[in-house]
Amino acid sequence: MGRFLGQRVALAIPTVLVVATITFFLMQIIPSSPASFLLGAGATQEQVASLTHQLGLDRPVLVQYADWIGRAVRGDLGISFVSNASAGSTVMRALPVTLSLAFLTLAMTIVFGVALGMLAAVRGGWLDRLIQGLNSLGMAVPSFWLAVLLVWLLAIRIRFFYATGYAPLSDGPEEWILHLFLPALALTVGAMGQIMYQTRAAALEVLGRDYIRTLQAAGLSRRRIIFKHVLRNAAIPVTMVLGMTFVFLLGGVVVIEMIFALPGMGYLMLQAVNTHDLAVAQAAVVAFTILVILVNLLTDLFVLWLDPRARRR
Amino acid sequence: MSVAPTTLDEASRGAGRRRLPGLQAVRTLLKRPTVCLGLGWLVLVVVTSLLATVIAPHDPLEQDLANTLALPSWTYLLGTDELGRDILSRLLYGGGSLMVVALVPVGLSFLIGIPVGLYVGYAGGWFDTASGFVVNVMFAMPAIVIVLAVAAASNNNLVVMLVVLGILGSSGVVRLVRASTLATRDLLYVDAARVAAIPPGRILLRHILPNVAGPLIVQGFIMYGGVFLFVNALAFLSLGFSPEKPNWGQMTQDASAHISDAPWLMVPVGVMIILTVLSLNMLGAAVTSILPSTQRPSLLVPRRRAKAAPGSASPAGDADPAPAGDDVLLVLADVSIVLPGVHDDRPLVEEATLRVPRGTTLGLVGESGSGKTLTALAVIGLLPASGSVSAGSVVLEGQDLAALSAGQLQRLRGSRIALVSQEPMMALDPCFTVRSQLTEAVRAHGRVSRGAARERVSTLLRQVGIADVERVCRSFPHQLSGGMAQRVAIAMALAGEPELLVADEPTTALDVTVQGEILDLLRSLQHDLGMTIVLVSHALGVVADLCDQVAVMYAGQIVEVGAVDEVLLQPAHPYTRVLLEATPALYAESDDLCSVGGSVPPPDSWPAGCRFADRCLIAEVVCRAGAVPMVGRAGRESRCTKAPESFAQGTPRELVCDGPEAEVPA
Numbered sequence: 001m002g003r004f005l006g007q008r009v010a011l012a013i014p015t016v017l018v019v020a021t022i023t024f025f026l027m028q029i030i031p032s033s034p035a036s037f038l039l040g041a042g043a044t045q046e047q048v049a050s051l052t053h054q055l056g057l058d059r060p061v062l063v064q065y066a067d068w069i070g071r072a073v074r075g076d077l078g079i080s081f082v083s084n085a086s087a088g089s090t091v092m093r094a095l096p097v098t099l100s101l102a103f104l105t106l107a108m109t110i111v112f113g114v115a116l117g118m119l120a121a122v123r124g125g126w127l128d129r130l131i132q133g134l135n136s137l138g139m140a141v142p143s144f145w146l147a148v149l150l151v152w153l154l155a156i157r158i159r160f161f162y163a164t165g166y167a168p169l170s171d172g173p174e175e176w177i178l179h180l181f182l183p184a185l186a187l188t189v190g191a192m193g194q195i196m197y198q199t200r201a202a203a204l205e206v207l208g209r210d211y212i213r214t215l216q217a218a219g220l221s222r223r224r225i226i227f228k229h230v231l232r233n234a235a236i237p238v239t240m241v242l243g244m245t246f247v248f249l250l251g252g253v254v255v256i257e258m259i260f261a262l263p264g265m266g267y268l269m270l271q272a273v274n275t276h277d278l279a280v281a282q283a284a285v286v287a288f289t290i291l292v293i294l295v296n297l298l299t300d301l302f303v304l305w306l307d308p309r310a311r312r313r
Numbered sequence: 314m315s316v317a318p319t320t321l322d323e324a325s326r327g328a329g330r331r332r333l334p335g336l337q338a339v340r341t342l343l344k345r346p347t348v349c350l351g352l353g354w355l356v357l358v359v360v361t362s363l364l365a366t367v368i369a370p371h372d373p374l375e376q377d378l379a380n381t382l383a384l385p386s387w388t389y390l391l392g393t394d395e396l397g398r399d400i401l402s403r404l405l406y407g408g409g410s411l412m413v414v415a416l417v418p419v420g421l422s423f424l425i426g427i428p429v430g431l432y433v434g435y436a437g438g439w440f441d442t443a444s445g446f447v448v449n450v451m452f453a454m455p456a457i458v459i460v461l462a463v464a465a466a467s468n469n470n471l472v473v474m475l476v477v478l479g480i481l482g483s484s485g486v487v488r489l490v491r492a493s494t495l496a497t498r499d500l501l502y503v504d505a506a507r508v509a510a511i512p513p514g515r516i517l518l519r520h521i522l523p524n525v526a527g528p529l530i531v532q533g534f535i536m537y538g539g540v541f542l543f544v545n546a547l548a549f550l551s552l553g554f555s556p557e558k559p560n561w562g563q564m565t566q567d568a569s570a571h572i573s574d575a576p577w578l579m580v581p582v583g584v585m586i587i588l589t590v591l592s593l594n595m596l597g598a599a600v601t602s603i604l605p606s607t608q609r610p611s612l613l614v615p616r617r618r619a620k621a622a623p624g625s626a627s628p629a630g631d632a633d634p635a636p637a638g639d640d641v642l643l644v645l646a647d648v649s650i651v652l653p654g655v656h657d658d659r660p661l662v663e664e665a666t667l668r669v670p671r672g673t674t675l676g677l678v679g680e681s682g683s684g685k686t687l688t689a690l691a692v693i694g695l696l697p698a699s700g701s702v703s704a705g706s707v708v709l710e711g712q713d714l715a716a717l718s719a720g721q722l723q724r725l726r727g728s729r730i731a732l733v734s735q736e737p738m739m740a741l742d743p744c745f746t747v748r749s750q751l752t753e754a755v756r757a758h759g760r761v762s763r764g765a766a767r768e769r770v771s772t773l774l775r776q777v778g779i780a781d782v783e784r785v786c787r788s789f790p791h792q793l794s795g796g797m798a799q800r801v802a803i804a805m806a807l808a809g810e811p812e813l814l815v816a817d818e819p820t821t822a823l824d825v826t827v828q829g830e831i832l833d834l835l836r837s838l839q840h841d842l843g844m845t846i847v848l849v850s851h852a853l854g855v856v857a858d859l860c861d862q863v864a865v866m867y868a869g870q871i872v873e874v875g876a877v878d879e880v881l882l883q884p885a886h887p888y889t890r891v892l893l894e895a896t897p898a899l900y901a902e903s904d905d906l907c908s909v910g911g912s913v914p915p916p917d918s919w920p921a922g923c924r925f926a927d928r929c930l931i932a933e934v935v936c937r938a939g940a941v942p943m944v945g946r947a948g949r950e951s952r953c954t955k956a957p958e959s960f961a962q963g964t965p966r967e968l969v970c971d972g973p974e975a976e977v978p979a
Contacts, residue, residue: 011449015449015450015453018450019450019453019454022454023459023462026459026462026463026466026477027462027463027465027466028466122613124611132598136591136594136595136598137587137591139538139590139594140538140586140587140588140589140590140591140594141583141587142542142545142546142549142562142565142583142586142587142590143542143546144545144546144549144562144565145565145579145582145583145586148565148568148569148572148579149572149579149583151572152572152573152576152579156572156573190542204608204611205608207611207612207613208608208609208610208611208612209609209612209739210612210734210735210736210739210740211739211740211741211742211743212611212612212613213612213695213697213732213734213740214732214734214740214741214742214802214805215742215750215753216612216613216614216695216723216726217693217695217726217727217730217731217732217734217806218726218727218731218753218754218757218805218806218808218809219723219724219725219726219727219728219754219757219758219809220727220753220754220757221723221757222613222614222616222719222723224753225613226613229742229744229745230613232742232744232745233742233743233744236744243452244452247452247453247454247455247456250455250457250458251455251456251457251458251543252457254457254458254461255546255549255550258550259569266458269458269461269462269465270461270550272462272465273461273462273464273465273469273552276465276466276468277465278465278466281461281462281465281466282462284458284462285455285458285459285462288455288458289453289454289455292453292454292455293453296453306744307743307744308743308744308789308791309743309789309791
């Protein structure tokens with residue numbers, strides 16, 4: 001168990017480094033000049049050259065990389081060209097917003113996805129077909145379109161939720177949820193489809209296992225078999241794909257934060273895109289990657305807890 | 314690529330066994346309404362956007378400032394936007410562009426992913442390990458975030474963004490193809506091709522790629538839908554697309570600005586996007602549904618019990634009443650069993666009549682497909698796939714089980730009838746300890762305190778001959794040997810102190826040395842607890858060893874029934890003799906052959922007359938004329954036209970020995 005954890009952490013560190021490196025070079029391969037963007041259209045060649053030199057962008061790429069990665073491992077992710085603030089702390093300020101939205105959405109996705117998947121698998125028949133149909137529909141709805149509609153309906157027509165902005169959890173859970181529920185709902189509709197399909201498939205697989213017959217033969221109630229044994233066994237493959245669902249969710253979060261003007265990492269990222277703020281964009285990618293790796297680590301641990309057969313390894 | 318975890322994983326799990334039979338599959342698919350609708354919509358979108366210049370009623374950029382934000386009218390069929398531009402024309406012009414754009418990353422992912430996946434899966438070695446790391450790194454990369462970072466660096470260069478997305482997405486394809494290649498690599502026909510010195514390139518193309526084609530097509534549809542949504546999101550965020558040319562994502566952005574004063578604007582564009590992605594998803598789902606699946610039907614019995622065919626279920630003892638003084642525990646009277654949807658609802662067991670006196674053991678013998686296991690499962694009401702007793706009745710101590718509700722039947726299970734099944738390693742839930750499962754079984758039959766339940770679990774385990782009770786209690790099923798697991802399964806069956814134990818081939822899956830121990834255990838349990846046992850087996854040796862009565866089944870019918878010595882010494886049905894001949898330990902001489910070989914026919918080719926006639930050497934015209942009834946006296950019957958003669962003269966055989974090792978070859 002401890003060894004497994006050690007292995008995973010040992011593997012996670014090079015993964016972060018590799019992703020950071022890939023991102024860095026992706027930024028370099030593509031010709032762009034942050035200096036000319038920062039100075040605007042009226043800048044002279046000399047001005048651009050001098051700012052480029054000032055920013056250190058005229059050094060050889062490998063030198064820039066060594067400099068950047070050397071600082072990055074010490075926790076310094078560079079300085080924003082635009083705001084002159086530390087890119088690391090800029091990202092850290094935005095992180096709680098994104099974490100709140102991502103985990104609220106993940107929780108809603110799991111609850112609805114697992115419940116519907118179990119219902120479809122156990123009941124079968126027309127209910128199964130209905131759930132699957134609605135699910136395909138949900139997966140086809142663009143989250144940005146749904147978000148706009150939800151804002152109009154539940155924040156403008158019926159003034160119940162907030163249309164924009166964010167309130168930290170420290171302002172009270174009520175404010176927090178009233179700000180985050182609509183964005184989370186817009187994301188859940190699309191994301192829960194994957195969990196639902198996975199749960200349904202896993203539960204059907206478990207329902208065909210011999211031990212389901214043994215448990216019934218021993219006189220256990222249907223409810224107990226479904227909620228204890230089927231759910232527990234089906235949870236194993238579902239947990240294994242949770243990491244991928246989370247990555248999918250993060251993509252949606254970026255878009256949704258724009259619509260709801262949530263000052264999270266997606267919002268930050270988009271600002272960085274529009275202002276060519278490479279340092280912040282890179283820092284955000286590193287933060288997102290660490291987040292994904294942490295979630296994958298957590299799901300691995302959860303599988304270990306769920307499945308005694310996995311503990312042998 | 315993060316778009317489709319579900320299908321990806323599903324597909325890679327079963328990839329090795331799946332094969333898409335080409336044209337036939339396309340034909341099957343085209344018969345489905347969802348496929349036709351989905352395909353039709355996609356074709357409609359593509360064709361109308363190709364012909365947009367011809368069929369669009371207006372120029373997509375033509376402004377009509379007198380008619381801004383108009384609702385649908387005859388001039389503007391779907392209304393106008395904030396500049397008075399025709400929505401329908403803009404939708405038509407904007408339809409194709411993003412669908413083409415979305416093809417780029419998907420195509421790129423497949424172009425990279427298929428050869429890499431095939432190569433690393435087939436070659437293996439360090440290259441596989443290395444690429445495994447790379448793929449895992451790519452999976453940890455939030456693709457959309459990276460694409461946005463790239464957008465920042467490339468001044469919103471769409472081509473660069475799409476290429477990066479395609480490269481990141483290839484990791485999913487690599488994973489899928491690799492898993493399937495690994496599963497196929499060592500199959501016999503691939504080995505054969507390798508031995509025949511066929512070049513690896515051709516093996517990969519001819520033998521391995523077709524196996525992964527189905528899951529890849531599914532993956533393609535789902536990925537395409539996801540990428541299409543993503544490029545629409547990019548357009549919605551005004552990233553990488555020129556604002557002059559209309560597209561759906563950007564139209565959604567325009568519409569969202571007027572959500573309060575012109576909510577209608579959201580509708581047409583939303584419907585277009587949703588229907589397009591829905592079509593892709595439906596096509597993916599349709600392909601998934603025709604891929605061969607190893608899915609077993611649900612073993613969970615439905616909440617409401619399937620109603621037996623009206624008027625067919627007859628009350629107990631209808632056939633012939635129990636002889637006075639005979640304490641009969643279980644009676645099956647003319648039982649027929651149907652599994653809905655299997656073999657056109659044809660009964661898989663017909664007219665099965667059995668009587669099991671209390672405290673005795675009945676053996677149900679036959680080859681695979683004879684219906685013996687179904688008959689046994691009908692007794693405990695656990696037929697698979699919502700199967701039901703369609704005619705006749707199962708009566709336990711005068712109580713017709715068909716008359717019981719699902720809840721009453723549940724309370725009956727474990728406490729009056731229990732089951733031991735064939736595969737002990739499969740029969741226990743792998744996620745829970747032995748103690749947990751046994752405690753659950755004990756507490757299913759009334760309120761028992763924790764301490765008392767713990768005590769009872771230990772007693773049960775000692776009862777089935779387990780010495781190291783503590784260790785076994787703490788074990789998970791995968792930590793037990795087959796014999797040990799079967800003992801635990803028997804302990805679980807005993808938890809509710811049942812009167813009747815249904816044992817479905819309890820020794821078949823075990824090592825020969827362990828088989829004897831388990832049979833001894835069953836015998837001693839019956840002796841100590843006075844249980845009644847119905848033992849299903851394909852081994853006459855096991856039956857001779859353990860049973861008082863035996864019923865031989867063939868092709869869904871009981872063909873011979875009687876006391877064990879009588880049936881084994883004087884078989885009255887040729888099929889019983891075939892079984893005996895195949896059990897040399899039981900059968901001394903074989904002067905007359907009764908069979909021409911063969912196996913049990915499937916239900917759809919059961920003949921109207923004697924079902925064994927085609928394999929029988931003494932069959933006559935009369936045997937094929939019509940259904941053969943059971944003949945003989947109560948408790949000793951046979952379904953053979955020659956049975957009366959056999960009963961009259963007898964054909965004594967000598968039983969030479971008994972023992973579980975004597976088995977009929979399956």
